[in-house]
Amino acid sequence: MKKLAVIYHSGHGHTQHIAGHVLEGARSVPDTEARLLKAEDLTRAPDELLQYEGYILGSPTYLGSVSGTFKTFMDATGRLWRSQQLKGRLAAGFTVSSLPSGDKQSTLMSMFVFCMQHGMLWVGNPILPEQHLGVPYDEAANRLGSWSGLMAQAGHSAAADSFPIGDIKTARMFGQNFAQTLHRVSVTCENAEAFA
Numbered sequence: 001m002k003k004l005a006v007i008y009h010s011g012h013g014h015t016q017h018i019a020g021h022v023l024e025g026a027r028s029v030p031d032t033e034a035r036l037l038k039a040e041d042l043t044r045a046p047d048e049l050l051q052y053e054g055y056i057l058g059s060p061t062y063l064g065s066v067s068g069t070f071k072t073f074m075d076a077t078g079r080l081w082r083s084q085q086l087k088g089r090l091a092a093g094f095t096v097s098s099l100p101s102g103d104k105q106s107t108l109m110s111m112f113v114f115c116m117q118h119g120m121l122w123v124g125n126p127i128l129p130e131q132h133l134g135v136p137y138d139e140a141a142n143r144l145g146s147w148s149g150l151m152a153q154a155g156h157s158a159a160a161d162s163f164p165i166g167d168i169k170t171a172r173m174f175g176q177n178f179a180q181t182l183h184r185v186s187v188t189c190e191n192a193e194a195f196a
């Protein structure tokens with residue numbers, strides 16, 4: 001059994017909606033235990049991270065970076081950084097914003113650098129954009145063409161569950177790919193069993 005956590009913050013529900021689909025994708029892989037965790041809860045108890053072998057990080061893009069709440073969670077892991085207890089674990093990132101670009105790449109880079117500082121191994125989003133195969137743009141997997149992590153776009157003031165079908169499909173594939181990668185790559189976590 002492999003254990004992974006989908007860790008997210010969501011101010012208005014959009015990132016939470018995508019996180020749910022990422023979780024479902026991860027859970028579709030046999031022998032995978034995937035949990036949904038709020039960044040603000042982990043800020044109070046960062047040692048809970050130690051029980052997982054992989055992390056999928058999710059934040060809305062606020063002013064071209066992760067949200068303040070998500071950054072507070074990142075900063076709360078300082079003690080784990082000093083002891084490098086997360087070293088060698090797998091990580092990936094996703095973000096939601098309202099504009100087609102909206103500087104989402106910058107948000108993914110913040111997550112990537114955070115994970116590199118912890119010595120983690122980064123998993124991308126290896127999905128070819130399906131519009132190149134003739135699938136209509138809104139229905140196409142990885143329609144936004146992001147390989148460094150998952151990007152999703154909800155229109156300005158749109159309902160929290162109002163995403164193009166393609167983004168929902170991509171979120172599930174992204175979660176599934178991460179769980180499959182976790183099974184392929186042998187991650188040994190000395191502390192994982194103590195928290196099981």
Ligand SMILES: Cc1cc2nc3c(=O)[nH]c(=O)nc-3n(C[C@H](O)[C@H](O)[C@H](O)COP(=O)(O)O)c2cc1C
Pocket residue numbers: 009010011012013014015016060061062063064065096097098099100101102103154156157
């Ligand atoms: C403070 C703030 C800053 C934002 N900055 C950006 C931005 O830089 N680029 C963008 O495309 N959208 C931006 N947005 C829009 C959000 O990314 C978008 O509404 C997203 O769906 C919010 O996700 P959430 O519902 O999970 O909080 C911003 C929204 C807020 C509230």
